[in-house]
Amino acid sequence: MKVKIANNAGFCFGVKRAMNMAWHELEERENGIYALGPLIHNKQAVSKYEDRGLKTVNELNDIPSNESVIIRSHGVGEDIYIQSKNKGINVIDTTCPFVKKIHSIAKEYSAKGYKIIVIGDKDHPEVIGINGWCNEDAIIIKTLDEIDQLNLDANEKYCLVSQTTINLDLYNSIVEKLSERLNDIVFKNTICSATKERQFSAKELSKEVDCMIVIGGKHSSNTQKLVNICRGIVPTFAVETKDELDINELKKFNIIGVTAGASTPDWIITEVINFIESI
Ligand code: SF4
Incomplete structure (x- = not known):
């Protein structure tokens, strides 16, 4: 055989980096650290980390002040950083740099008055996180056909980003369709090749x-x-x-x-x- x-x-680059950072932090502390949501979708790996002191919670409210929280590779919205700071919670940020880049695009273009369009799954933590960098105001679409249902204004400014894992063909077909409907749109291909x-x-x-x-x-x-x-x-x-x-x-x-x-x-x-x- x-x-x-x-x-x-x-492991892709981003997950490997996040898992290494989390392990390193766990080794540094005796009392363990909190993670906001499961670190990854692998129960064997999560349980190995939990044995070392990782405590998984779903809400920031479940973490006492002066403790530390790991932000996983999917990333989170800006409000989590603000709330953590206000509560005195130390953030260990393992957000994948490719996802971080989308956060800065969303923040920058939203501040310049562009409406952000995200191609992705509205329930995926990565997309929820991206939306949290543009005032929770992004238009989120998953398929080409959904564009027909959107109330778009040809005179407004738009910026398109994508969830890192979407298919390139889908991205290209959405770019083509939006180019026909809108006069002022910036396209940012944020797909990760992993x-x-x-x-x-x-x-x-x-x-x-x-x-x-x-x-x-x-x-x-x-x-x-x-x-x-x-x-x-x-x-x-x-x-x-x-x-x-x-x-x-x-x-x-x-x-x-x-x-x-x-x-x-x-x-x-x-x-x-x-x-x-x-x-
Ligand atoms: S963006 Fe790419 S490298 Fe980063 S975590 Fe996601 S799949 Fe992995």
Whole structure:
């Protein structure tokens, strides 16, 4: 049995940076730190951090004054920084720099009188955070067709940004349609290539192997996308850890491909690879 690993698998740059920063801070403190929302969509990794003292809360109000809070890689709106300061809460900001860039664009253009349009999922924490840098006043769209429902003023100024994980084709088609409807619009392509690279590598590897194993959280949307891509090409097993692998099933295949979602830590990937190689 041979194992092949996708070129881009597991933590992206932003998640790796955030997780390293959080771990470093936890090691520095004895009493632990709070995180505003789950650090990542991987319960094994979160529980490892919780064992070291991480306390996950959903509201800033759940954190006592003089404590520290980790802002995760998705980022948050400006009000969280203001409220933290007012409450005397120390902010450990692990927001991905690519997301930070969108925050500055939203703030800058909103201050200049531009209406911000965000392509993305209105319920995604990243989009909620972006909206929090332009007075919670952004127009949020997820599909091309939604543009027809918008009440746009051709004489107003607009600035378009996107959630980092959206599809480039969708971005381009929205740019084309908005250019036809509006006279003054600034387009900022804020898509991050990490997701696309992961999907491309998974697809290419699926063509070279007899089956694929996709490692990642059951609730991680980028992991589920990888599963769907691989499943369209070869038999694919979606697992969170090595314990979910079925040895008898795997024995039917000679070359096994492995990939992992952007929130899967290296140690879980290594465990899976070692396990397959030991069969
Ligand atoms: S997917 Fe891109 S934008 Fe999101 S955390 Fe990773 S590197 Fe940053």
